[in-house]
Amino acid sequence: MSNRFGRECRMSVNYLIRQILAYNPDADCDLLRRSYEFSQTCHHGQQRISGDAYFSHCFETAKTLVELKLDTDTICAGLLHDVLEDTSASRDELVDQFGDTITELVEGVTNISKYKFKGGIQQRTAENYLRLLLATAKDTRVILIKLADRLHNMQTLASLPPHKQERIAKQTFEVYAPLAHRLGIARIKSRLEDLAFKYLYATEYREIADLLAAKLGEREAYTKWMVDVVQQELDLMGVKARVYGRPKHIYSIYQKIHQRGVPFEQIRDLFGLRVLVNSVGDCYAVIGILHNKWNHIPEQFKDFIGLPKANGYRSLHTTIVDRGQPVEIQIRTHEMHQIAEYGIAAHWRYKDGMPSETDNERIFAWFREMLAEIQEFKDPFQFIRSMKGELFPDEVFVFTPKGDLHSLPAGSTPIDFAYKIHTDIGQTCSGAEVNGAIVPFKYRLQNGDRVNIQTRANGHPSRDWLRWVKTARARNKIQSWLNEQNRAQAIDLGKRLLELEMRQRQLNLKHFFKSSELLDIAEKLVSKKKAQLPPIDELFRQIGNGKESATHVANLLSPEPPPITEKQERTTRPPQSAPSIEMEGIDLDLARIMKCCHPIPGDEIIGYLTRGRGISVHRADCSRIINEPERIFDIDWTPIENVTYPAPITVECDNRPGMLAEITTLIAQYKVNIDTVGSHRTNKETGYDQFTLEVNGIEQLEAIMESIRYLKGVRSVSRITSFSSDKRRNL
The missing domain is CATH 3.30.460.10 (Beta Polymerase, domain 2)
Known part of the structure; x- marks a missing residue:
C-alpha cells in the first residue's frame, strides 16, 4: 500500500511542478497543470499491457524531459504526446487550449508512425531512423520527446511477450541508442543501451550484473x-x-x-x-x-x-x-x-547556465545538414543508403569527388581512403583535400566528407603514416612498401659502407666481385635457411642493417689493416670528422627518428648505423652516440609536407595557480598539438612543466619557446633530450 501511495505522489502534478521550478523559476505552472489534467482526462480508463494506467506512461515521459531540464512547452508536449493517436482528442482542441507550438510538437511525435515503407529488416531499421528525422524537420524537440517515450517503453518491456521484447529491444539498439549518441545525449544513450542489452543478451547481462x-x-x-x-x-x-x-x-x-x-x-x-x-x-x-x-x-x-x-x-x-x-x-x-x-x-534547456552559442552551433551543424539533405532526395531509400553512417557509428561514409560512396572504419584518415580507392593512389599520395580544404594526413574523416587525394609521380609512403592509419589494408600496404624499401636501401647502404672500408685499404671492391672471394665470404657469413636474397645481396643487407660489420668483412677480404690517417689520429669523437658516406639516394624518411634526442627539421643531424635496425637519426650533439666512426655518417633533412615531429620542452616557472593554464593557452594559439603534459614542483616557489609538442620544424618550435619566455613568471624554456633524463639543451 505504501509503495502505491509513493508512486501516486510521484505522479502528482505538484511533484512535477516542484521538479521544474527547481531549475526554471519562471515556468508557466498553469500551463503545466492544464496539460497534465487534459492528458489524464483523455487517457482515463486506458491501461497498458503491464496493468498500469496508460497516463503513467505520459507522466514518465514528461519526467525524463524534466530530468533533461527542458523548456515548459516540451514538457507539456511530453504529457500530451499520445492524445492525438490514442484518444478522441482533436488537433483543434489542442490548438485552442495549448497553442500552435505544443500542438505541432505533439503532431510531430504522432506523425512518426505514419511513414510506411516496404522492405526487409535492415531497410525497416533505416526507415525508422528516417521517420524520426522527417518528423523533426520542423522542431528538433520532437526527437527528444520520442527518445523519452522510447526510454519508458524500454523500462516497462518486461510485460510484453518475448518476440515483441526482442523486436523492440533490437530497434532500440540499432536506431534509438545510436541516435541519442549522435545527438550527444549520453545519459539517455547509456540507459537505452543497457536496457536493450538486457533483453537481447540476457545471459551476458545477468553474468556481468x-x-x-x-x-x-x-x-x-x-x-x-x-x-x-x-x-x-x-x-x-x-x-x-x-x-x-x-x-x-x-x-x-x-x-x-x-x-x-x-x-x-x-x-x-x-x-x-x-x-x-x-x-x-x-x-x-x-x-x-x-x-x-x-x-x-x-x-x-x-x-x-x-x-x-x-x-x-x-x-x-x-x-x-x-x-x-x-x-x-x-x-x-x-x-x-x-x-x-x-x-x-x-x-x-532553461536559459540559466546555458552552454555557449558556439557549442550550440556545433551540435546543430550536423542536424541542419542532415535535414537539408532529406529535401534533396526524391527516393527515400537513396537517402537511407547515404545515412548508413548514422545508423552504424563504428563506420564513416565518405565520397569521392565524383560522388561515389565509400565506407571506412571510424577514425580513418585520408591515407586509408587513398588505399581504399587503389593501392597506387595510396603509395603515391602527396596531399589531401576534404570538402575543398587542405587537411593533414592525420585528419579523421567524418560522415559525408568529400575527399580528393593528390598524388605525385615520385611520391611514396612515410613511416609516420603507420601512426595515423586505421585500416589493416593501408597498414599492410605501407609496411610492405617500407620493408621493401628498407631492404633495397640496406643493400645499397651496405655496399657503400663496404666500398668505403675497402677504399681506406686502397682496394677496389669491384675486384672482389670478379673473383669468387666475396661470394665465398658471403656464403660463409649468411645463413642459407633465413636468407631470401642472393648471398652477396644478403651480406650487403646485413651490413646496411648493422647486423654485420663492414670492417669485419673487409678484414676477411684483406687481412692487412688499413693505414691510419692524420685525420683519424686527431679524431676523438667526430661525427663531423668521421668517415662519411654520400647519402644521395638514401631516404631519410625511412630512417628512425630517435627519442633520446628528438631531432626535428632544422637541427644538425647525423646518421648512425644501429645494430639490427638500420639507420637511426640523432642530433649531432646527442650524447647517446657511441664513438664508432664506422657507424656514423652525415645526412640532411629532406622536407616532407604534412608531417610533424615530437619536440619535448621544459618550462621553469613560478609555482603559482594558473601558470600551467597560461602556458597551454599560449601554445594553443600556434595550433600545434600537445601530445603529453607533465608537471612537478621542486619547492614552494619553483615548478617545472614539461610538454611534448607536435611541430613541423625548428623555426616553429623556437617561435613557441620565445613566446613562452615572455610570459610573466617564466624563468627559462629548454628543449629536453629525454623525459627519462635531465639533460636539457637551451636554444
Missing part, C-alpha cells in the same frame, strides 16, 4: 578514496574543481570484454572519475597535475577539446595508474559537461 554486485562495496570504497585523493591534490595546487566517481555501464563493460577478448576478471577499469573545472586552461592544468602525481598510459590520452567529436562532445581523457589499478579520468568544464550529458537537448 552479478559480478558487479559481488564486489560493489569494495569498488565503491576505492572510488571514494580515489575521489578524495584527486580532490586533495587539485586543492593543494590551487585548482578549483569538483571530482566525483562514475560507474561504468553494463553494456560498456561488455564491449570491453568483447573488444579485448578477456574475461570479466581482467577488466580492471570498472569505474572512472570525472573532474569539472571552470575554464579550458584549468582542464590542461589538471592533466599536468595528474600526470605529475601518477603514472599514466600515454596512448589513452585523448584531447577532445582541441578536436571535438561531431556531436559537440569536448573533454580531456586520460588513464592514470594507481598501485597497478588503471583509473579513467575525464576532465571538462561545466559547460562542456552540459553538452556531454544533454547534447542537442542543451539548446532547449
Whole structure:
C-alpha cells in the first residue's frame, strides 16, 4: 500500500511542478497543470499491457524531459504526446487550449508512425531512423520527446511477450541508442543501451550484473578514496574543481570484454572519475597535475577539446595508474559537461547556465545538414543508403569527388581512403583535400566528407603514416612498401659502407666481385635457411642493417689493416670528422627518428648505423652516440609536407595557480598539438612543466619557446633530450 501511495505522489502534478521550478523559476505552472489534467482526462480508463494506467506512461515521459531540464512547452508536449493517436482528442482542441507550438510538437511525435515503407529488416531499421528525422524537420524537440517515450517503453518491456521484447529491444539498439549518441545525449544513450542489452543478451547481462554486485562495496570504497585523493591534490595546487566517481555501464563493460577478448576478471577499469573545472586552461592544468602525481598510459590520452567529436562532445581523457589499478579520468568544464550529458537537448534547456552559442552551433551543424539533405532526395531509400553512417557509428561514409560512396572504419584518415580507392593512389599520395580544404594526413574523416587525394609521380609512403592509419589494408600496404624499401636501401647502404672500408685499404671492391672471394665470404657469413636474397645481396643487407660489420668483412677480404690517417689520429669523437658516406639516394624518411634526442627539421643531424635496425637519426650533439666512426655518417633533412615531429620542452616557472593554464593557452594559439603534459614542483616557489609538442620544424618550435619566455613568471624554456633524463639543451 505504501509503495502505491509513493508512486501516486510521484505522479502528482505538484511533484512535477516542484521538479521544474527547481531549475526554471519562471515556468508557466498553469500551463503545466492544464496539460497534465487534459492528458489524464483523455487517457482515463486506458491501461497498458503491464496493468498500469496508460497516463503513467505520459507522466514518465514528461519526467525524463524534466530530468533533461527542458523548456515548459516540451514538457507539456511530453504529457500530451499520445492524445492525438490514442484518444478522441482533436488537433483543434489542442490548438485552442495549448497553442500552435505544443500542438505541432505533439503532431510531430504522432506523425512518426505514419511513414510506411516496404522492405526487409535492415531497410525497416533505416526507415525508422528516417521517420524520426522527417518528423523533426520542423522542431528538433520532437526527437527528444520520442527518445523519452522510447526510454519508458524500454523500462516497462518486461510485460510484453518475448518476440515483441526482442523486436523492440533490437530497434532500440540499432536506431534509438545510436541516435541519442549522435545527438550527444549520453545519459539517455547509456540507459537505452543497457536496457536493450538486457533483453537481447540476457545471459551476458545477468553474468556481468552479478559480478558487479559481488564486489560493489569494495569498488565503491576505492572510488571514494580515489575521489578524495584527486580532490586533495587539485586543492593543494590551487585548482578549483569538483571530482566525483562514475560507474561504468553494463553494456560498456561488455564491449570491453568483447573488444579485448578477456574475461570479466581482467577488466580492471570498472569505474572512472570525472573532474569539472571552470575554464579550458584549468582542464590542461589538471592533466599536468595528474600526470605529475601518477603514472599514466600515454596512448589513452585523448584531447577532445582541441578536436571535438561531431556531436559537440569536448573533454580531456586520460588513464592514470594507481598501485597497478588503471583509473579513467575525464576532465571538462561545466559547460562542456552540459553538452556531454544533454547534447542537442542543451539548446532547449532553461536559459540559466546555458552552454555557449558556439557549442550550440556545433551540435546543430550536423542536424541542419542532415535535414537539408532529406529535401534533396526524391527516393527515400537513396537517402537511407547515404545515412548508413548514422545508423552504424563504428563506420564513416565518405565520397569521392565524383560522388561515389565509400565506407571506412571510424577514425580513418585520408591515407586509408587513398588505399581504399587503389593501392597506387595510396603509395603515391602527396596531399589531401576534404570538402575543398587542405587537411593533414592525420585528419579523421567524418560522415559525408568529400575527399580528393593528390598524388605525385615520385611520391611514396612515410613511416609516420603507420601512426595515423586505421585500416589493416593501408597498414599492410605501407609496411610492405617500407620493408621493401628498407631492404633495397640496406643493400645499397651496405655496399657503400663496404666500398668505403675497402677504399681506406686502397682496394677496389669491384675486384672482389670478379673473383669468387666475396661470394665465398658471403656464403660463409649468411645463413642459407633465413636468407631470401642472393648471398652477396644478403651480406650487403646485413651490413646496411648493422647486423654485420663492414670492417669485419673487409678484414676477411684483406687481412692487412688499413693505414691510419692524420685525420683519424686527431679524431676523438667526430661525427663531423668521421668517415662519411654520400647519402644521395638514401631516404631519410625511412630512417628512425630517435627519442633520446628528438631531432626535428632544422637541427644538425647525423646518421648512425644501429645494430639490427638500420639507420637511426640523432642530433649531432646527442650524447647517446657511441664513438664508432664506422657507424656514423652525415645526412640532411629532406622536407616532407604534412608531417610533424615530437619536440619535448621544459618550462621553469613560478609555482603559482594558473601558470600551467597560461602556458597551454599560449601554445594553443600556434595550433600545434600537445601530445603529453607533465608537471612537478621542486619547492614552494619553483615548478617545472614539461610538454611534448607536435611541430613541423625548428623555426616553429623556437617561435613557441620565445613566446613562452615572455610570459610573466617564466624563468627559462629548454628543449629536453629525454623525459627519462635531465639533460636539457637551451636554444
